[in-house]
Amino acid sequence: MQYNSTSKNKTESRYKDLLNQYLMSGSESIFLYWKGRVALYAILRAMGVGEGDEVIIQGYTCVVVVNAVIYLGAKPIYVDIDQHTFNINLDNLKNKVTNNTKVIICQNTYGLSSNLEEIQKIASKKGIYTVEDCTHGFGGSYHGIPNGTSCDASFFSTQWNKPFSTGIGGFAVIHNSSLLNKMKEQEQDKIFPNFKDRVELKMMYFIREYLVNDFTYWFMVSLYRWLSRHNLVVGSSSGEEVTGTEMPDNYFKAMSVTQMKKGIKSIQKLNEVNKIRKKNATEYTHFLMTKSKNHVNKHLFSDHIFLKYPLLVENREEFKKKAEKNRIILGEWFEAPVYPYSGSLKLWGVDEKDIPVAMYVSKHVVNLPTDIEEVNKVIDFLKRELLLIKDEE
Ligand SMILES: Cc1ncc(COP(=O)(O)O)c(C=O)c1O
Known part of the structure; x- marks a missing residue:
């Protein structure tokens, strides 16, 4: 037992060190989760987001981002995008800020950065938090600053199609030090992936490595989506996450050691x-x-x-x-x-x-x-x- 927990800590700290080589934010500001959406949920929770709060999101995103806001009882406010950047339109954003705005989520669509300086100017005038959705942008930079290191906090995904992959997975990075204590406190609320989660993950790694190729791709993707929607495999999204706004059971889940080990390998490339x-x-x-x-x-x-x-x-x-x-x-x-x-x-x-x-x-x-x-x-x-x-x- 002692050995297991020491070895887990070693793996976790190795993974965080590797992430930190890109983020330069300090390993202690990195928090690991089962998926990227859970990292966003943790950040919003640490910011005290709840009923009566508005969270600004671009109207061109993933449903699980919106759900993390709704699960906390806050209201998503949608802003249109700029057709050239696929990210939030600044003029529309200014019109949507109210006294109830608590957070602006700045997305990094396809790896393209939002105009973070302008967004931060708007936010700081009103004491609004900013969160960078960096799920598409790990490893890139914006005006020389690594993606995900400019806002109060940022979150990343390591799901299949992301810059590097752990199958499913995600992490949060905190830059506003006033949020750190709350983030640390919340660590004890995370539930741990069970045996079934870990076995299914390993099976996915095997299938992805040996059975998915240019010929089987379309069939395998449809099969995987069908199985995960019906909660038959550990998938990117369970059925209820993409069809409704109720928080699924066991949502606030930690990253498993299996994912960390996968991350350590794949980040090297x-x-x-x-x-x-x-x-x-x-x-x-x-x-x-x-x-x-x-x-x-x-x-x-x-x-x-x-x-x-x-x-x-x-x-x-x-x-x-x-x-x-x-x-x-x-x-x-x-x-x-x-x-x-x-x-x-x-x-x-x-x-x-x-x-x-x-x-x-x-x-x-x-x-x-x-x-x-x-x-x-x-x-x-x-x-x-x-x-x-x-x-x-
Ligand atoms: C823009 C964006 N944000 C958040 C997420 C959620 O990431 P995860 O699947 O790791 O929860 C995704 C998923 O693809 C995404 O595209």
Whole structure:
């Protein structure tokens, strides 16, 4: 027992040290969780978010972000996005701040940073906390500052498709020292992953490593989503998390040692993968520019990791079918303004009229892969399908 807990502590501190090499915030400010959403929940809870509080979120995000706010009894307030950055629109943000605003969540969509300086100016005038949703941006930087180190706190995800992966997983980083004690206190409320959780995780690692390839990918992804929605495997999201606003049982869960060990391995490859991501994104931009098709403005931000490359297409279903035929794996962030929910958005308090750009983008966006060796295969495909890609605006 003594040995186990010593070995767990060693693994935890090794993992935190490796994370800290990117974050430079001090290992003691890093807190590990079962998933990224739980890290957000912990941060909001430490900030004292509750009934009567408003939390500003961009209307182009993941439903689990919104749910973390709702679970605490606070109200999500949606702000439209800027079509060029896929992040919060500053003018709309200013109009949504009220005396009840407690937190602004600044998202790092596809690895593209929000304009954090301007957001912080708005927030600090009114004593509002800022939280960076860095789930897409670990390893990148903004104006020379590592992503996730500018706001009062930030949270990260290490789920399958994230910059580096532990299967599922996440962590919080605290910069406002007044939150540290509360974060530490909350550690004792975390429940620990049970035997079934750990075995299922290991099974997933095996399947991912040995059974998922370019040929089985689409079938395996559909199977995995179906199984996790029906709570038959440890999945990214259980059924109730994407169809409702009730907090699931055993939500406030710790990261297992299995995940930490996986993280220690996969973070070692991060610099190399991020180099490939940046290079491929540059090639997509260059190609799309020369064809006057929509692209991420290369002057906008210089040091994004480009977890995915966002592209707007005329007819998404047709584009996706053709991509699948050509064995090109596309991402789906965010095919709905509170992805992956596509029914009535009323349950999450979304008024579609408030977020016209997010509504438009979520109907047309596809995510090109960036972590691949054969980027020319994708560019050749884009050449053939140019008519389906939206023009530059
Ligand atoms: C923008 C954003 N925030 C938060 C999350 C939640 O991360 P996790 O699945 O680790 O809870 C996701 C998941 O993909 C996401 O895309």
